[in-house]
Amino acid sequence: MYTIGQTNPLTESDIQNIELLTPIPLPLDYKQFLKSYGFGSINEILMITQPDEQYIKLNFGDYLDLWNLTEIEKEETLNGLTIATTIDGDIIIVVNSKENPIKLLPRHSKNPLHFDNFQQVIDHYDNQYQFLNDLYFDTYYNYEQENISFIRNGILNKALFKIIYQNILNIVSYEKVYNLESQPKYIIQKIGGWIYFDNISKSSIRIKFQRQLKSEADKIIEYINTEIDKYDG
Template identity: 55%
Template sequence: MQAPYLIGQIKPLTTAEFQQITATVTFPLPVSYRDFLYTYGLGAFNELLMIHQPDEAYIRSNFGEYMDLWELPESEEPVVLNGLTIATTIDGDIIAAIDNTQFPFIILPRHSDKILRFGTFEEVIDYYDHTYHFSGDLYFDSYYNYEQENITFVNGPAIDKALFEKVHRDFLANIPTDKVYNEDKQPKYIIQEMGGWVYFDNIYKSSVRIKYQSQYRPVADKIIQFVRDRMA
């Protein structure tokens, strides 16, 4: 895994916080997963792979009666059912750590019955890097103090696309940014000063999303107000 571009302030997990996670399962969690949490904490890669608070009951609660969705030997079902869900994807895949020394990570795909198995957490991230065609251009968006504002351009049954385009132009002319992703499609403008980004929905021209971290709220408020003022 290549080191990702970091957005905002990350919050690596402490030893005590990781021990709280290990206490929820009866098997040792992989070192590569521990090291990832100690380095980055919780967050998302490119808004497509979400590493969230682990849930030891997720698979059992939601798929206890539906394990036939995937090709799995009956003897292995208890291992998977007792797995620790550590991440999900925008497409509905479930990533879990299980009690297996050789392949302690599995992916339960949303659109396939073939379970995928991996030896390290880095291999899981590399798999999605390839699947989603990130081409190694990964960014990690921390969940630490995460807040979001959604500004809509929908006015009754209509969408004011002309206003959306005007606001977008004004934003580019007046607001400095640190980096941009998907510039030609759905641009996401990174602003490290507020620990987040401004996302323009260029396809539907219906909304602007502004993500920031609460400790940088004064900076975010200025940008939110900038957008709203130009909609008046």
Template identity: 40%
Template structure:
């Protein structure tokens, strides 16, 4: 799995002790491939779509115990979900659960469908989202020591705004060593810079700029922030 996902930033692995603590609370073992994933990647997001956060053994009990009829499923699966561990969610509201079930240890509760989906492996889930959202290349963006900045190109007319951000994007590519670019074909390039543990995103249609970096690389990140502030207003 590690060879198929591009990693952004410095990893912060989840320790065995942290995982054991969750397992003790849940009273069953989490899937091995999920534990390996946390050891390799830690917490973060996959393509700003699938969010791997601290596992929560009370998520369904606290949020959906009275709303289990939102989905079409049998009583057995409902009970497994009720006593499951929430391991991930999506920006669209899907919920990924780890069940106490050796044959089908993963369950997806979709936000926009009444029918839960069962999976046998974490990679099967990731591959399903890759196909569903037509993701060309997978990348994992660590939550470790995250910090953000938001900018906006100012312009009275939209054409002027578009011209300014396109000029800025060209200058940015010329001035900085970029390790990888995602989304350039959609006019929304996300330029990865490993020396800040993050990226700078340009929306070439709206003039919006987002920057994510890890605090341990603040010195280099501040250089880029000053550069961007010459051309865009910080929000």
């Protein structure tokens, strides 16, 4: 996958610490994924975070009837290791099953999905959201975000948003762009992140960067704020 910024792959020791959380064997390709990329999101849809052996018990222990599960499946789900979630509320867990060790608990369906390996999970969301295999990994390592609003004193200035949007593209170089037709995200590797334009409401610009590259990100943030202050002045 295309990666944004400096990733923080897990070490063998990190993997062993995760395995101490549960007696359930971890899928081999899931462990390899963590060793290659670490924690982060895929296309801001699938969020791969620190595994949590208590997530289901604490949040859904009394609500497993949300899904069509047999009593045996309820037990294995209750003891599952949560390894990822999605922006839409799906939950991905590893369960004690040799044939289908990964279970997906959908937010908007009562029917769980089962997978043999972690790559199948990625393929599922690739197909569901029609990414056409144009996937990118956005690391959680050392990241910060800055949100700049174009609503000042209760008034939204769409005209200024359009001006700054065009001016930024003239002064900042970027490597790739996603969602160009709706809410474009311009990938800027020198800040280890991106600039996201809310081109639908034209109300904000969001900047994600890595702390070790903050000085580069601050140049962009300062430019935007200076232009907004000029208008307000």
